[in-house]
Amino acid sequence: MTEDTHAADQPLQGREFWDARYGEKARIWSGNPNTVLVREAAGLLPGRALDLGCGEGADAIWLAKEGWRVTAVDISGVALDRAAGHAAQAGVGDRIDWQRHDLGESFPEGSYDLVSAQFLHTLGEMPREEILRRAAAAVAPEGVLLVVGHSGFPSWEKNPHPEVHLPSPQEVLAGLELPDGAWEVLLCAEHERIQNDPEGRPTTRTDNAVKVRRLPAAR
Secondary structure: OOOOOOOOOOOOHHHHHHHHHHOOOOOOOOOOHHHHHHHHHHHOOOEEEEEEEEOOOOOHHHHHHHHOOEEEEEEHHHHHHHHHHHHHHHHHHEEOOOEEOOOOOOOOOOOEEEEEOOOOOOOOOOHHHHHHHHHHHEEEEEEEEEEEOOOOOOOOOOOOOOOOOEEEEEEEHHOOOOOOOEEEEEEEEEEEHHHHHHOOOEEEEEEEEEEEEEEEOOO
């Protein structure tokens, strides 16, 4: 949905908020795939992938170039139209199924070898834990769920939003409520990255990642 949460507070919520957000500029994000996705998915055998909160499509396009068949989901029709155009320019438009969902209300059908939720945050209400549990349920046997998010607000954020909780990786993992013996935890940790502040000055930001693999079904 977004890789940042410092968007200005607005009375709009849900689809209206994100359509307005993406309508502010011709491009909101960098156009590059998220680095943790690239690192953690690079060694996986391509199959079916689900990209939750795909935004302008950089992750979905990278996955498609790597040989994945991708279902890419976002709440914003503006973002999806833009992403589809980028995918067509990259020559992988036929490998990506773009779907509009408010994930708190609807969820794409099917099972996937990789489910990716990169920075699935919003300033409005969103049942994030419930969505991530549905994401886990959509992972096929031997498939992977990768959840990447913020561990805190950026240093330049002067008025943190008390209604928004940015969980630790341990909280993310616990919130998935994975059955014992059915999953393997491959990664549950925080990491730092460089992010520019609104004036373009580089600062350090702490994010986190959880990567789990569904074990083969018992025979």
